[in-house]
Amino acid sequence: MTAQAGKPDMKERILETADRLFYLRGIRAVGVDTIAAEIGISKRTLYNHFPSKDALISAYLARRFIAVPPSDKPPVEQILGTFDSLERRFGSRNFRGCPFVNAVAELGTEDDAVRKIAIAFKESRRLWFRDLLMQLEVADADALATQLVLLVDGSIAQDLVRNDPSMARAAKEAARVLLVNAGVEVGEQAVAKTRTAAKKRASATAASARKAVITREGG
Numbered sequence: 001m002t003a004q005a006g007k008p009d010m011k012e013r014i015l016e017t018a019d020r021l022f023y024l025r026g027i028r029a030v031g032v033d034t035i036a037a038e039i040g041i042s043k044r045t046l047y048n049h050f051p052s053k054d055a056l057i058s059a060y061l062a063r064r065f066i067a068v069p070p071s072d073k074p075p076v077e078q079i080l081g082t083f084d085s086l087e088r089r090f091g092s093r094n095f096r097g098c099p100f101v102n103a104v105a106e107l108g109t110e111d112d113a114v115r116k117i118a119i120a121f122k123e124s125r126r127l128w129f130r131d132l133l134m135q136l137e138v139a140d141a142d143a144l145a146t147q148l149v150l151l152v153d154g155s156i157a158q159d160l161v162r163n164d165p166s167m168a169r170a171a172k173e174a175a176r177v178l179l180v181n182a183g184v185e186v187g188e189q190a191v192a193k194t195r196t197a198a199k200k201r202a203s204a205t206a207a208s209a210r211k212a213v214i215t216r217e218g219g
Helices: 010-024 032-039 042-049 053-062 075-089 099-106 112-135 140-164 167-182 190-218
Strands: none
Touching: 010 032, 010 053, 010 099, 032 042, 032 053, 032 140, 053 099, 053 112, 075 112, 075 140, 075 167, 099 112, 112 140, 140 167
């Protein structure tokens, strides 16, 4: 028997509820009894879908592991835009920090499964920064990417302590300084230059395609 159209199946309902409660209240503070009661099911039904709380925690973190969507924006815009996105998130009354850092802080580094997924998530973000920096031909993209993720995590920690979304803006300015010191052009002029170069590449590609067509037609 399939779930009704538009209505999540029981496993998804359990995961959605666990996601909300784990993130807002804390993993240790929320037991499977609370999750089952919130949904209106028995613990046995919950365990039919997730054999243990540990399995549910792993599924919750896997659900939060979302890749950064691809973008056509210039690399500098994408890097600095990260901090604009953070500021918007900081302004939400439901923002409780990074779920991966929270999980490691709550469960301790001895929980190997949680620590591994947290490291994998943080490394995926660092590599995202590194790939953008490589496009900008930064000499030591690897080191600068590490510095940028430190700014991200630092701004999150500061916002949680101060309840001040402007911490993201301060981190953005620090990121701007790091980029400039690495020889990256930052600002409207840099954006215009990047877009002009992209248009030139597109024009050159189109010209090559037209030439190939003419050559074929000319025998």
